[in-house]
Amino acid sequence: MSRAPLSGACAAVLRRDLTLAWRRRGDIAMPVLYALIVTTLFPFALGPENALLQRIAGGVVLVTVLLAMLLALDGMFRSDIEDGSLEQLVLAPQPLALMLGMKILAHWLTTALPLIVIAPMLASMLQLPATAMPVLLLALALATPMLSLLGAVLVALTAGTRRSGMLLALMLLPLCVPVVIFAAGALSAVQQGLPWIAPIAWLGAALALALVLAPLACAAALRIALDA
Amino acid sequence: MTAAPLPLLEARALSFFRQDEPVFGPLHFQLHAGELALVEGDNGSGKTTLMRLLAGLLHVDEGELRWRGEPLVRDVCQGEIVFLGHQLGLKGDLSPRENLRIAAGLHGCRDGMAPATALREVGLAGYEDEPVRQLSAGQKKRAALARLLLVPAMLWLLDEPYANLDRHGIALVNRLLETHIAAGGAALVTSHGAVSFHGGAPQRIRMHA
Numbered sequence: 179m180s181r182a183p184l185s186g187a188c189a190a191v192l193r194r195d196l197t198l199a200w201r202r203r204g205d206i207a208m209p210v211l212y213a214l215i216v217t218t219l220f221p222f223a224l225g226p227e228n229a230l231l232q233r234i235a236g237g238v239v240l241v242t243v244l245l246a247m248l249l250a251l252d253g254m255f256r257s258d259i260e261d262g263s264l265e266q267l268v269l270a271p272q273p274l275a276l277m278l279g280m281k282i283l284a285h286w287l288t289t290a291l292p293l294i295v296i297a298p299m300l301a302s303m304l305q306l307p308a309t310a311m312p313v314l315l316l317a318l319a320l321a322t323p324m325l326s327l328l329g330a331v332l333v334a335l336t337a338g339t340r341r342s343g344m345l346l347a348l349m350l351l352p353l354c355v356p357v358v359i360f361a362a363g364a365l366s367a368v369q370q371g372l373p374w375i376a377p378i379a380w381l382g383a384a385l386a387l388a389l390v391l392a393p394l395a396c397a398a399a400l401r402i403a404l405d406a
Numbered sequence: 407m408t409a410a411p412l413p414l415l416e417a418r419a420l421s422f423f424r425q426d427e428p429v430f431g432p433l434h435f436q437l438h439a440g441e442l443a444l445v446e447g448d449n450g451s452g453k454t455t456l457m458r459l460l461a462g463l464l465h466v467d468e469g470e471l472r473w474r475g476e477p478l479v480r481d482v483c484q485g486e487i488v489f490l491g492h493q494l495g496l497k498g499d500l501s502p503r504e505n506l507r508i509a510a511g512l513h514g515c516r517d518g519m520a521p522a523t524a525l526r527e528v529g530l531a532g533y534e535d536e537p538v539r540q541l542s543a544g545q546k547k548r549a550a551l552a553r554l555l556l557v558p559a560m561l562w563l564l565d566e567p568y569a570n571l572d573r574h575g576i577a578l579v580n581r582l583l584e585t586h587i588a589a590g591g592a593a594l595v596t597s598h599g600a601v602s603f604h605g606g607a608p609q610r611i612r613m614h615a
Contacts, residue, residue, distance in 0.1 A: 262496075
């Protein structure tokens, strides 16, 4: 008998979630379309003034992308709980936190990455200067995994309850605020020609912390949810 | 393989409470390697709860569970117990073959066993690449049973393995159990009947609400 190696188990979980996402491609397109519609509507509502749009562009894109991610967050573990796959994952002789980390990675790849890819287009629709574009992408690259990780913990905490969507949004809001503040801070700094590295460094530090702690918290929360 | 003097699994005065209501009373049983135990009881007598408790999904409220003489905790029995519950743990959008590959990735594989072989043995040849969603309830059950064949484990916890199966399916479960027991494994099976096990008289565990 051969025991499963850890790397193989990680790859199996990651491949499974990516395959599942690919089989339901329409669900991946949803957040992207949402972000596209919201940013398209802003100039119509506020008027096509370049100076105004330029000033709000960074913030609008950031908030839109983070909100679009919320759309897909709710279902992160739902189908796994319903069909018993989560029980099998919990019972597998592998570290649960790491396996959940793979699930979160798959979730980030399928929801956040497409949003980051279209972010430059959204930003240029709102006249964000090209000099600010790399900082926007950097801020998104740090902020979106944060949201995936924090969101996963909260989804795991509310996994046992029905209609957890509302509760989830309320719980996630205070955690989103610092992420948005630092990401938007970096963007406005670069637009004013100020040094922008400090807020980005804060985001990076928070992400490093979340990367280590969130999967562990997620695993503990899901064990409790299944125990109920 | 010689029978170890210590029982594989032992329950001492095991009880479980849900919101201070007893789900099942104190249970005592021992299960040795190479033994089969049938868990019997009416609907709501706590059979599934017992199974989830033994699998480690629920925590023990009162009494004691021992695995090879040591208290049963997650690390002691890692990978030695495989659980098949009402929820089969199959992804509807994936094919049986893909589902089994995930199980093999997580648990490892028995020697000389591959997803395709396991599926052929449970009679799903020709359905390997159909999405599980499109299979019948009995075929889904068979796909879940293939996991038992594929994954190396000492103790099988089967919750209602006969549900949804036709005559051949029931014979298949019995055959799988016989092979597993003969190879020195152990199994705990809940069922309302329909068990015709040929490898000696199984132990019976009665559940009372």
